[in-house]
Amino acid sequence: MTEYDLLILGRGAAAFSAAVRASEITSNEARIAMIGDGPIGGTCVNLGCVPSKYLIEASERVYAPEHQKMIGISKVKVEYNFPELMEGLRNYVSEARKSKYENVIASYPNVEVIDGTATLLGQKMVQVNNQINGSMQLSGANILIATGSSPSVPEIDGLKGAGFITSDTMWSLKKLPQSIVIIGSGAIGLELGQALMRLGSNVAVVEVMDSLLPQSEPEIGIILQKVLNREGMNFFLHSKVISVDIKNGKKTLKIVTKNGKEEIFADEILVAAGRTPNTSGLNLSAAGIKVDQRGGIITDRTMRTSAPGIYAAGDCVSKTMLLETLAAREGAIAAANMFGQEGEVDYGSTAWAVFTSPQVAGVGLTERGCTMKYGACSCRAFSLSNLTRATINRDEDGLIKVIAEPNTGKVVGIHVISPNAIDIIAEGAHAVRNGLTYRDIMETSHIFPSYSEAIKLAAQSFIRDISKMPCCVE
Numbered sequence: 001m002t003e004y005d006l007l008i009l010g011r012g013a014a015a016f017s018a019a020v021r022a023s024e025i026t027s028n029e030a031r032i033a034m035i036g037d038g039p040i041g042g043t044c045v046n047l048g049c050v051p052s053k054y055l056i057e058a059s060e061r062v063y064a065p066e067h068q069k070m071i072g073i074s075k076v077k078v079e080y081n082f083p084e085l086m087e088g089l090r091n092y093v094s095e096a097r098k099s100k101y102e103n104v105i106a107s108y109p110n111v112e113v114i115d116g117t118a119t120l121l122g123q124k125m126v127q128v129n130n131q132i133n134g135s136m137q138l139s140g141a142n143i144l145i146a147t148g149s150s151p152s153v154p155e156i157d158g159l160k161g162a163g164f165i166t167s168d169t170m171w172s173l174k175k176l177p178q179s180i181v182i183i184g185s186g187a188i189g190l191e192l193g194q195a196l197m198r199l200g201s202n203v204a205v206v207e208v209m210d211s212l213l214p215q216s217e218p219e220i221g222i223i224l225q226k227v228l229n230r231e232g233m234n235f236f237l238h239s240k241v242i243s244v245d246i247k248n249g250k251k252t253l254k255i256v257t258k259n260g261k262e263e264i265f266a267d268e269i270l271v272a273a274g275r276t277p278n279t280s281g282l283n284l285s286a287a288g289i290k291v292d293q294r295g296g297i298i299t300d301r302t303m304r305t306s307a308p309g310i311y312a313a314g315d316c317v318s319k320t321m322l323l324e325t326l327a328a329r330e331g332a333i334a335a336a337n338m339f340g341q342e343g344e345v346d347y348g349s350t351a352w353a354v355f356t357s358p359q360v361a362g363v364g365l366t367e368r369g370c371t372m373k374y375g376a377c378s379c380r381a382f383s384l385s386n387l388t389r390a391t392i393n394r395d396e397d398g399l400i401k402v403i404a405e406p407n408t409g410k411v412v413g414i415h416v417i418s419p420n421a422i423d424i425i426a427e428g429a430h431a432v433r434n435g436l437t438y439r440d441i442m443e444t445s446h447i448f449p450s451y452s453e454a455i456k457l458a459a460q461s462f463i464r465d466i467s468k469m470p471c472c473v474e
């Protein structure tokens with residue numbers, strides 16, 4: 001039997017990050033096997049971050065010229081070819097997989113990539129099943145479970161028979177659906193929904209919750225809903241799909257809304273109702289690994305599971321934020337703790353984002369979270385309608401909210417809806433991680449006129465009435 005210093009189950013972001021960190025720490029001495037049954041690179045490059053951001057960018061380039069907002073510039077309709085656009089997307093994905101994953105791992109002589117599905121046989125043993133090569137058993141001094149997650153498909157009468165797509169399957173679409181119902185209004189549903197809408201689909205979203213993005217500030221969900229609605233997205237909030245059928249060639253969804261039962265029709269259904277950790281086939285009980293009620297592996301912040309020598313990282317872990325960056329950090333921290341260095345994941349300063357237009361991003365506590373933790377909250381929201389960059393660009397839908405600990409002024413959360421929110425939030429993450437106060441932010445120069453300046457203005461509004469300030473007060 002082959003013995004390894006580290007066996008990694010999975011070969012996505014968490015797995016790669018762990019393999020690289022373990023190799024760095026041991027100067028490529030650690031013998032590592034990375035076992036996976038999907039394409040190399042996992043969800044992010046093949047089915048998630050990369051294709052979705054490609055589609056969003058393409059849709060923006062189709063949409064923006066026809067929705068030009070500056071006076072004196074004509075609105076121009078852009079022609080595009082959906083099958084070619086999708087072909088370009090798939091080609092980009094294969095290039096990214098090759099350059100960022102396949103070639104990278106080939107340059108680590110100590111890392112062996114093994115094709116197959118892995119199951120645990122105990123605390124040090126893994127069985128790998130491969131349809132062509134049969135099965136083999138491997139032993140590892142350390143094991144990292146990094147098997148990711150898959151789209152959850154709710155039990156809805158008739159849904160499977162009628163057919164649907166998910167964020168795993170939509171990348172092979174040959175034709176833009178003229179109309180689409182999206183089940184679920186989380187980040188994936190809203191990002192893909194807006195992209196398809198900007199390319200020309202009629203989009204409706206059915207969501208059981210009564211507001212968008214509950215992880216953010218309520219006013220941010222309201223602004224996003226208003227903007228998407230203005231662009232043409234139809235929302236059925238506080239609503240549930242109870243059955244699906246085909247009538248007159250259309251997928252027909254019976255939904256229960258606040259106002260009673262309704263039927264809605266579409267050419268396609270995108271199920272974006274959350275994700276389930278890929279843990280059910282791993283035989284976790286053989287090693288005594290504890291999971292939550294969704295099957296997410298319970299770890300501490302060092303990424304240790306309840307079984308000695310077994311760590312977990314990425315989307316298969318019990319947590320609320322599913323992010324490529326977080327998966328990679330968890331993988332690296334797990335590897336550090338295995339090979340003699342110490343580390344913990346700082347979930348409180350991990351930034352998240354939703355790549356809609358305007359973008360949404362956040363880090364740390366919300367006003368409600370801060371009030372629950374500290375008994376009170378000191379917070380200020382700054383509207384983009386007061387920001388010179390936003391008024392020049394005529395993109396004034398948005399705000400930045402800074403949440404500070406009431407006694408010290410320490411920034412414990414920042415929540416943004418704005419163009420460039422995905423970049424602005426890096427400053428928020430830095431502030432939260434390093435315990436900066438709103439005065440630290442205020443006293444740091446920001447470029448005028450920029451969107452990032454909004455964070456400084458939100459910080460200034462703790463001590464000044466911003467509406468009475470000229471744009472250049474420092």
Ligand SMILES: Cc1cc2nc3c(=O)[nH]c(=O)nc-3n(C[C@H](O)[C@H](O)[C@H](O)COP(=O)(O)OP(=O)(O)OC[C@H]3O[C@@H](n4cnc5c(N)ncnc54)[C@H](O)[C@@H]3O)c2cc1C
Pocket residue numbers: 009010011012013014015035036037038039041042043044045047048049050052053116117118119146147148149167188278281282313314315316322323324325326327355
């Ligand atoms: C549409 C979409 C858009 C996204 N956009 C973003 C974004 O913009 N930014 C961001 O930060 N995050 C984004 N994410 C989230 C991000 O993709 C994930 O958080 C990240 O890829 C998780 O990495 P992972 O290593 O945990 O799992 P994965 O990358 O899923 O890797 C797990 C691998 O393990 C394999 N596997 C599973 N079971 C077994 C087994 N038993 N044996 C062997 N192999 C197995 C799987 O086949 C898979 O390849 C997005 C996700 C989706 C779906």
